[in-house]
Amino acid sequence: MTNDILLEVKDLKVHFPIFGGIFQRKVATVKAVDGVSFTMRRGETLGLVGESGCGKTTVGRALINITKIMSPDVQIEGEILFHLPDGKVVDFAKLSKSEMRPYRSRIQMIFQDPFSSLNPRMTVAQIIEEPLRIHTQMSKSEMKERVMWLLNKVGMQPEQAGRYPHEFSGGQRQRVGIARALATNPDLIVCDEPVSALDVSIQAQVINLMQDIQDEFGVSFLFIAHDLSVVEHISARIAVMYLGNMVEYGAAEQVFFEPKHPYSRALLSAVPVANPDSGRGNRTALQGDVPTPLAKPSGCPFRTRCPIARPDCANNFPPFRQMGSGHYVACPYTE
Ligand SMILES: Nc1ncnc2c1ncn2[C@@H]1O[C@H](COP(=O)(O)OP(=O)(O)OP(=O)(O)O)[C@@H](O)[C@H]1O
Numbered sequence: 336m337t338n339d340i341l342l343e344v345k346d347l348k349v350h351f352p353i354f355g356g357i358f359q360r361k362v363a364t365v366k367a368v369d370g371v372s373f374t375m376r377r378g379e380t381l382g383l384v385g386e387s388g389c390g391k392t393t394v395g396r397a398l399i400n401i402t403k404i405m406s407p408d409v410q411i412e413g414e415i416l417f418h419l420p421d422g423k424v425v426d427f428a429k430l431s432k433s434e435m436r437p438y439r440s441r442i443q444m445i446f447q448d449p450f451s452s453l454n455p456r457m458t459v460a461q462i463i464e465e466p467l468r469i470h471t472q473m474s475k476s477e478m479k480e481r482v483m484w485l486l487n488k489v490g491m492q493p494e495q496a497g498r499y500p501h502e503f504s505g506g507q508r509q510r511v512g513i514a515r516a517l518a519t520n521p522d523l524i525v526c527d528e529p530v531s532a533l534d535v536s537i538q539a540q541v542i543n544l545m546q547d548i549q550d551e552f553g554v555s556f557l558f559i560a561h562d563l564s565v566v567e568h569i570s571a572r573i574a575v576m577y578l579g580n581m582v583e584y585g586a587a588e589q590v591f592f593e594p595k596h597p598y599s600r601a602l603l604s605a606v607p608v609a610n611p612d613s614g615r616g617n618r619t620a621l622q623g624d625v626p627t628p629l630a631k632p633s634g635c636p637f638r639t640r641c642p643i644a645r646p647d648c649a650n651n652f653p654p655f656r657q658m659g660s661g662h663y664v665a666c667p668y669t670e
Pocket residue numbers: 351365366367385386387388389390391392393394406561628
């Protein structure tokens with residue numbers, strides 16, 4: 336079905352120029368995202384994983400089109416095609432801040448640290464109400480009613496509405512962040528490591544809540560995490576990034592149980608295995624450090640740490656190769 340597509344990202348590049356010297360000339364470019372493509376469907380979760388600095392947050396910010404606001408010198412290329420419910424398609428990558436305004440409420444973001452992302456001087460009710468005030472014409476009583484309804488949806492009590500973020504645990508604060516993100520009924524929520532700062536037991540509660548909310552609201556999540564095991568349960572599809580490039584993309588079961596790219600395999604070998612006969616028992620710890628995105632290796636960016644690298648891996652970035660239905664891998668030599 337083509338009509339349930341929400342978002343198509345095509346060859347997205349986000350490059351940050353670095354200025355230096357007394358004349359503040361451009362001395363280098365951080366290729367934070369360097370040609371990333373993926374498709375998201377309505378009501379589905381795409382898990383985006385990779386080590387620190389590989390460009391996950393930069394992808395998330397590009398989708399909500401706030402990169403230019405945060406870094407005016409940034410160079411953005413490619414397409415971010417957002418499909419509206421009426422069938423119209425808008426390229427967010429081409430819109431200015433003011434042109435983006437009518438679509439802002441359709442994409443929201445949840446952050447890793449629910450403490451710093453919630454204004455400490457606002458009550459829970461004010462925090463959840465804020466997007467309603469900005470994006471809707473609701474009356475005060477309508478907003479109040481919606482806030483109470485949202486609090487209930489995220490499993491909080493009405494009497495907690497007047498309290499402040501510091502009065503809550505990390506898990507509860509993340510519930511407030513989820514309620515705020517849901518307030519305007521968005522099509523997509525970019526969840527940037529929403530559970531990384533929480534205890535493992537609380538992580539499961541928050542992920543279950545997000546899954547319930549997805550079932551009820553039909554909202555799509557771009558779920559960013561370091562750890563493949565966190566996204567496996569919630570994602571329909573998983574994308575693995577390395578140094579600004581996507582190296583593997585497929586259904587969650589394919590990437591989690593039959594990873595093909597040597598980098599995905601190494602990421603997964605850090606995850607404990609329940610069934611050692613599953614073929615994932617062989618641990619391949621990654622050698623060396625992630626190269627800096629200021630000086631990315633030529634060709635395949637992973638070749639400097641890759642156990643199966645060959646000399647010609649230095650020549651070109653390997654094109655995606657299909658290795659199963661909907662399963663793509665940027666490596667010509669993996670079996
Ligand atoms: N505004 C900016 N100016 C210059 N470089 C930037 C900017 N924002 C991000 N970067 C660089 O881009 C690269 C990707 O950063 P990003 O925050 O997207 O990584 P990440 O995958 O989210 O990492 P983490 O898991 O640590 O959150 C990093 O090398 C980072 O230093």
